[in-house]
Amino acid sequence: MNRKYYIYIFTCTFLVVFFSCKHNEGEYHNLNDKIKAVSKTYHGTLSSEVLIDGIKTLEITEGEHTFLIPERKSQIKSFACIECHNVGLDKLQSKDIKKAHWEITLAHADENTMNCATCHNGADMNSLNTLTGSKVDFNKSYKLCSQCHSSQFEDWKGGAHGKKVAGWAPPRASYTCVNCHNPHDPSFKSRWPSRYNTEQVEAPQAESGH
Amino acid sequence: MSEKKKWYSLDLGLNRKKSDTACGCGKTEGGCGSHKPEMTDDAFLEAAVNASIGEEVRKDGFEQVFDVKMDRRSAFKKLTASLLIGAGAVSTSCSVISGDDTKEKAQIDWEEQFKGNYKLMNDEEKKATVDRLMRSYELRTGKNISMTHENAEEDVLFGYAFNISKCQGYMDCVNACIEENNQDRNSQMQYIRIHEMKDGKGFNFNEADDNYYHEVPAEGHFYMGTQCFHCDNPPCVEVCPVQATWREDDGLVVIDYDWCVGCRYCMAACPYDGRRFNWSKPEVPENEINKNQHYLGNRMRKKGVMEKCTFCVQRSRKGQNPACVEACPTGARIFGNLLDPNSTIRWVLENKKVFRLKEDLGTEPKFWYFMD
Ligand code: SF4
Ligand code: SF4
Numbered sequence: 001m002n003r004k005y006y007i008y009i010f011t012c013t014f015l016v017v018f019f020s021c022k023h024n025e026g027e028y029h030n031l032n033d034k035i036k037a038v039s040k041t042y043h044g045t046l047s048s049e050v051l052i053d054g055i056k057t058l059e060i061t062e063g064e065h066t067f068l069i070p071e072r073k074s075q076i077k078s079f080a081c082i083e084c085h086n087v088g089l090d091k092l093q094s095k096d097i098k099k100a101h102w103e104i105t106l107a108h109a110d111e112n113t114m115n116c117a118t119c120h121n122g123a124d125m126n127s128l129n130t131l132t133g134s135k136v137d138f139n140k141s142y143k144l145c146s147q148c149h150s151s152q153f154e155d156w157k158g159g160a161h162g163k164k165v166a167g168w169a170p171p172r173a174s175y176t177c178v179n180c181h182n183p184h185d186p187s188f189k190s191r192w193p194s195r196y197n198t199e200q201v202e203a204p205q206a207e208s209g210h
Numbered sequence: 211m212s213e214k215k216k217w218y219s220l221d222l223g224l225n226r227k228k229s230d231t232a233c234g235c236g237k238t239e240g241g242c243g244s245h246k247p248e249m250t251d252d253a254f255l256e257a258a259v260n261a262s263i264g265e266e267v268r269k270d271g272f273e274q275v276f277d278v279k280m281d282r283r284s285a286f287k288k289l290t291a292s293l294l295i296g297a298g299a300v301s302t303s304c305s306v307i308s309g310d311d312t313k314e315k316a317q318i319d320w321e322e323q324f325k326g327n328y329k330l331m332n333d334e335e336k337k338a339t340v341d342r343l344m345r346s347y348e349l350r351t352g353k354n355i356s357m358t359h360e361n362a363e364e365d366v367l368f369g370y371a372f373n374i375s376k377c378q379g380y381m382d383c384v385n386a387c388i389e390e391n392n393q394d395r396n397s398q399m400q401y402i403r404i405h406e407m408k409d410g411k412g413f414n415f416n417e418a419d420d421n422y423y424h425e426v427p428a429e430g431h432f433y434m435g436t437q438c439f440h441c442d443n444p445p446c447v448e449v450c451p452v453q454a455t456w457r458e459d460d461g462l463v464v465i466d467y468d469w470c471v472g473c474r475y476c477m478a479a480c481p482y483d484g485r486r487f488n489w490s491k492p493e494v495p496e497n498e499i500n501k502n503q504h505y506l507g508n509r510m511r512k513k514g515v516m517e518k519c520t521f522c523v524q525r526s527r528k529g530q531n532p533a534c535v536e537a538c539p540t541g542a543r544i545f546g547n548l549l550d551p552n553s554t555i556r557w558v559l560e561n562k563k564v565f566r567l568k569e570d571l572g573t574e575p576k577f578w579y580f581m582d
Contacts, residue, residue, distance in 0.1 A: 031442045031574040035548050035556075040365050042550040046529035155582070159554020160373070160562055161541060168546040169529035172554065180541065188540060190425050193381040197404055197420050 042170060051166030052173045058139060065157045068173040070165060072139045079138070085125035107185040119144050119183070145177045311349055318346045328466040328505065329456050333361070340505055347510075355501040357509055360527040362460035368521050368576065369461070369548040371558045372435055375582040376542035379404055379426035379433040386537030390522060391508040392500050394492035401486060401519040402437045402534060413567075435543075437534075438463065438484035438519040439567070439575030446476035446485065455516070461548075461576055462523055464506040465516055472514040481568055482575070485518045521545070548576065 028034035056071035073079050084100065108114060119141075121129040128136040128144055136143045146153035155161035156174070163180065165173035177183070325339055336359040347355050384402045393399055405418035409430050418434075427433065444463050447455050454469035455476055477485045491513040503509040504524035511517050522532035526545070530536075535543040546555035558564065564578040 031576070034442075035367065035559075038367075038549055039551050040549055041552055042365055042547055044363050044365055046363055046366075046527075048529055051530060151582070155562075158557035158561055159544065160371075160558045160580070161582075163538070163541040164531060164535075164554070166531070167529040168526070168531055168553070168555075170550070170552070172552075174554075180539070188378060190378075190427060191380070193379055193423065193426050194385050195381050196398075196423055197381065197384070197400070 044169075046167075046169040048165075048167040048169045048171060048173060055165060055173075057165075057173055060140065062157050068165070068171060069139075069142070069176040070173075070179060072141065072176070072178065076138065081125035089122035089125070104184050107187075108183070141178055141183070142176045145183075315346065315349050318342050318349075322346070322468065325468070327453060327469050329453065333359075336505065343505075343509065351496070353496070353501075355499075355503055355509075357503040357505060358524065359505045360523075362458045362462070363527060364459075365547075365549055367461045367548040368440065368526060369546065369555050369559075369578070370440075370521065370576060371544040371555055371562075371564065371578045371580060373540075373542040373544070373582065374432060374434055374579055376540045377404070377433040377435060377538075378540055378542075379406060379422065379428075379431075380539060382537045382539055383435065383534035383543065386533040387519075389498065390500055390525070390533035391520075392492075392494050392503075392510060393517075394488065394490070394494070395498075396493055397488075397490060399486040399488070399517075402435055403483070405434045405436065406431050407434060434579070436482060436484075436567075437577075438480075439482055439573075439577035440519075440521060442574035442576055443572060445479040445481065445571075445573055449475040449479040451475065458506075460527075462506075462521055462526075463518075464520055464523065465518065466506070467509070467511050467515045467517065470515040472516065474516065476516060481571055481573065485516055488513050488515055488517065 028037060052068070056074060057068040058071050059066060059068050078084070106115065118131070119128050121127060121135070124135070126138075128138060128141060130136055130144060131147055142153070142156070152161050156177070159172070159174065162177075163175045165175055181187075322339070322342060326335070328336065328339070331339070340357045340359045344355055344357050347353070381404060384400055384404065387393070387402050388395070388400065391401065393401070403420055405415060405420055406422045406426075406428065407414060407418045409432060411417065413434065422428070440461055440463050442457070442461060444457055447457055447463060450456075451473060452469060452471055454471065455463065455465045457463050472487070474485075474487055477487060488511055492511050494510070499510075500508055502524055504520075504527070507520045507523040522530070522534075525532055531545050535545045544555055544558055546553040548555060548559075550556065558580060559578060562580040564580045566575050566578055568575075
């Protein structure tokens with residue numbers, strides 16, 4: 001008698017436990033589980049290729065990230081620099097001629113930290129140079145920024161900092177530092193918002209006849 | 211059109227070449243009683259919709275939901291309104307006075323009034339209704355729009371991330387959203403809200419300033435945007451009595467504006483203030499109308515229906531980013547495919563400290579916040 005009773009309780013417990021943890025196929029405890037479970041590299045029909053068509057890009061690989069960035073040199077008005085800077089900077093200095101680039105003032109870091117030569121190479125104006133003096137192509141100017149702004153660089157590579165050139169679909173094309181920040185004056189300025197938020201105007205109540 | 215239709219449709223004689231009597235009574239001219247003096251279609255629709263909304267006060271946000279009076283009379287008015295719209299279509303198409311265009315318009319109105327729920331339509335039926343809506347727009351305004359009905363793409367689940375430390379409160383996203391989505395220019399319904407919050411006070415929505423208008427960013431403040439979060443377990447969908455709103459396979463929560471009866475249950479159920487109601491007829495100047503439309507997205511709405519952010523379904527299902535993401539000058543907004551391990555949004559979720567609002571509700575919003 002007693003034994004039967006135990007078996008009965010055991011069976012009931014077993015059944016309850018067995019069925020309570022059942023999920024239908026395709027159901028997950030939460031969104032994160034679901035995202036991980038059905039994760040799949042996208043090879044669908046949608047692509048950003050048409051959207052970035054007409055924008056010159058180049059592919060870069062940084063760490064484990066490979067993506068496109070817009071080509072820069074063709075966007076610089078007076079490139080190539082050596083068309084004027086055909087001799088070294090020191091030889092171009094003279095008192096009487098009209099100064100070029102006079103409108104540029106550096107509002108980036110204080111004078112102890114940086115000046116023109118921190119990024120520009122006086123001996124070879126067609127390319128930039130790193131802190132240790134190695135050459136960097138104008139197209140890859142992000143390599144200069146990343147020397148100091150390393151956390152932003154990490155975020156940019158992953159996609160948490162900066163903007164995409166076009167759509168969400170692959171291939172990934174991201175704007176590079178200088179597309180949003182002017183390297184000579186990189187901060188975002190305070191300004192008026194482009195419109196009011198929500199309920200600025202009182203709703204007309206009189207006309208409804210209450 | 212397919213044989214197995216899920217609704218009844220009336221042949222009003224447009225497909226027949228020419229019948230000698232245009233009305234069932236057999237007379238070609240007035241006298242049978244059904245040839246009443248006519249209201250113009252638009253005036254009629256306006257009147258009928260007005261009757262169905264009633265005289266409720268125009269308020270915003272949660273007040274709209276919790277302050278509603280409904281007596282038997284207005285309930286009856288609401289019921290009759292839909293029938294009136296249908297009857298209007300019949301009387302116009304039966305008329306001998308109205309021209310071919312008017313009749314075609316009436317035929318379209320009829321088929322639109324009594325079409326099925328978009329959610330249940332097959333591709334052919336979706337195409338038919340989209341074609342009708344485009345033709346109807348052409349007949350009414352003489353201009354063409356392009357409306358599509360792309361379905362959810364396979365292996366895609368849309369998600370969004372918002373960087374609180376980047377947002378400066380510029381409001382460029384709101385402007386872009388209004389233009390892209392043909393939102394009413396008068397009522398300021400704005401899908402996106404930017405809340406100005408005091409540093410050091412946490413996310414205190416009660417003390418946030420939603421109506422700031424001074425130079426931004428303001429000293430000692432941060433900015434946080436909200437909109438529909440496209441919950442994976444959306445309570446708004448649950449409560450809809452007529453299933454006019456649902457979750458699509460790519461995670462978008464959408465509304466069929468033609469199926470919505472304007473009860474605003476969903477607005478009450480949404481814990482994030484994500485939904486907006488058309489209290490008046492939405493007005494968009496003709497030259498500002500975005501003509502690239504999607505049935506579930508930015509096509510023109512009418513008075514008395516619910517609408518909200520759709521992650522720009524007309525853009526995202528073509529591979530583009532939503533208009534707000536594209537417009538944001540600071541890069542605070544990140545959009546992408548949650549299922550693709552190589553997407554940038556996945557990198558953000560896996561490498562930044564992200565959180566969602568009211569996570570304990572179990573609504574599973576697909577909208578994360580993070581900081582640098
Ligand atoms: S945020 Fe609100 S409207 Fe959007 S899906 Fe969630 S519950 Fe629905
Ligand atoms: S307002 Fe429209 S979408 Fe919302 S619950 Fe009512 S019928 Fe459904």
